[in-house]
Amino acid sequence: MKNNIKALALAAAVLCAMPQAHAANANEEATKRHFAALVAPGKEPKLAELTMFFTMMPKGGDLHHHYSGAIYAEQYLEWVDKEGFCVNKTSYTIEKTKPAAGCLSGQDVMNDNTVLANLLQRWSDKDFYNHSGIQSPPDRQFFDTFAYFNPVASTNAVDGIQRLKQRAIQENLSYIETIYEIAPIAQDADFDKKALAGGVSDADFAALSAKLDQDQAYQGWIGAYLKNVETVSAGIDDANFTLRYQPFALRFLAPSQVFAQIASSFKLATSNPKIVGVNIVGQESVNVSMRDYALHMQMFKFLKTKYPSVKLALHAGELSLGMVPPEGLTFHIKDAIEVAGASRIGHGMDIAHESNPLAIMKEMHDKKIAVEVNLSSNDFILGIKDQAHPVTLYRKYGVPYVLSTDDAGVSRNNLSGEYVLYAARYQPDYAEVKKLSYDSIRYSFLADVDKQRLLKALDGKFAKFEAEIAGADAKAKR
Structure with missing residues (x-):
């Protein structure tokens, strides 16, 4: 008897849920048709409508986001x-x-x-x-541009983070993983001399690490960084928005300074759960960045062995033909993955020039190493857009990728604008852009519990969004 009652209750619950599921599916189908009309092949993309569509559409996360460049x-x-x-x-x-x-x-x-x-x-x-x-x-x-506003870039960070949060909520963005503040730094002349002579090894990395552990000023800066994160993050996370941080090294500094910054970044990432990964930034095409690229990857490899749980999102391959000699385009993405152990690649623009690009992309596909695609800055800095952009390769060969802003304040853009660019250029279907939104949470460095929380919230936000689009579309056709 009890089993029969349970079965009847279950059947009733299923029957009640069926109309809701049917309505949700109908709304999604209507949204698909609406979006398809905005990017119909052979027709001019409807940019105003696309802008409204993507401003309204829930966008999971912005995973390649420089704090100072976003203000x-x-x-x-x-x-x-x-x-x-x-x-x-x-x-x-x-x-x-x-x-x-x-x-x-x-x-x-x-x-x-x-x-x-x-x-x-x-x-x-x-x-x-x-x-x-x-x-x-x-x-x-x-x-x-950064040299102009740097004197105030690290001031008023509470105001800055709050402003970024308000702007994100306004465009229905749930999560930002920001590259925040230069990592603590120190310098060692003996290490630099040996590094520039091409003679450093893991033993030298270990020796410098030991010196840094005894450097009170350096350790004090690490403590100050942690306090800074606690101060600026107070009251930021809520039901509508979540923020996490990546400290960074500057790749054009002296070798010991770069190592010190990478080492402090790893320590920071193991000291506070809001610091979820580490990065290296700076123009990749300048002489020092190119000269020391392989050395930097060895630094990451050494520290990744020491701190295996720390995630890396490395700027790699932000280069185009003519910026550097051709051989400089052949290994940056590969080394970021296979030597340094990167979990995500920032930009990844030189993939077509890398040695054996098909093998690299297969590895990225198999290991689920996502590319952070920054359409506006790639166009402006490198002059690469439309069918020349390697996102066309990543799409074709199944490499995961997400859309991100890079430096929205410098580019005078936002994440919705990046989606508009993507849709206008590549005519994806609605399922693809919806997946990009979810993937920006799936490939984030959030803790699993936070990731699941945001994915569940995204389900509800998309249900509401699709109902609004379907309703508006129905009214427009009357």
Whole structure:
């Protein structure tokens, strides 16, 4: 009798759920048809509608996100005033003095449309293709912006993180994994001399690690970094938004400085669960970055052996033909994966030039090593877009990838804009862009419990979104 009652209750529950499931499936099908009409092959993409669609669409995470490059220049000008600094009216650099003749407050800059326009052309990519003034090459324009706002980039971080959270929620973005603040650093002249002579080994890495363990200033900086993360992350995580951090090394510094930064990054990632991975940044094509690339990968390999649970999301292959000699394009992605042990690749632009690219992509497919695709910055810095972009290869050969912003404040863009670019250029179907949203959580470095929480929340958000699109579409057809 009891078994019969249970069976009847189960059957009733299934019957009740059937109409809801049917409605959800109908909404998803309607959303598929609606999206297909926006990117119909052979027709001009409907960009305004795509912008609205992707602003509304739930976007799981932004996994390649530089904190300082994500803050818009207007916010940095607010911080100039908070810190009592000023902006040189001629050079547009920040001076750590009070406003005076020829050095303006941030508010004065904001109030002068001409000065503001000139500043934005230096502090971001704005208007680069819209004016005829003498310009540096696009890659220099991009990387030079950081020197302008760096004097205030590490100030007011609580305000900065809160602003990024508000902006993310506004565009229905649930998670950011931000590359946050330079990792603690130290230098050893003897190590540098040996490294530049090509003679360092694991024994040298171990010896330098031991020295760093005894360096009180260095250890103090690690402690200060941890306190910083605790301060800026207070009250950030909630039902609508989650934030995690990656410390980073600068790849164009002296070898011992890079090793010290990588070593401190690994320690940080094992000291606080909000620090979920480590990274290395900086223009990959400059001389020191190219000269020491293989050495840096050996550093990661040594420390990954020591801290096997730490995840790596390494900038690798952010290069194009002509930026460096051809042989420089042949191994960066491969070494990031096979030597350093990267779990994700940032940019991955030179894959077509790498030695045996099919084998590398098969390995990435098999090991589920995702590529962080940054369409706007790849276009601006490298001049690579449309069918020349290797995302076309990653799509074809089943390499996982996600869409991300890189430096939204510098590019004057957001993640919704990256989805619009992707859809307009490559005409994916709705299932593909929906999968990209989910994959940005699946390939995140979040703890499993947080990952499952965000994936479940994404289910509900997509159900609501698809119901809205289906309803609006039905009304439009009446």
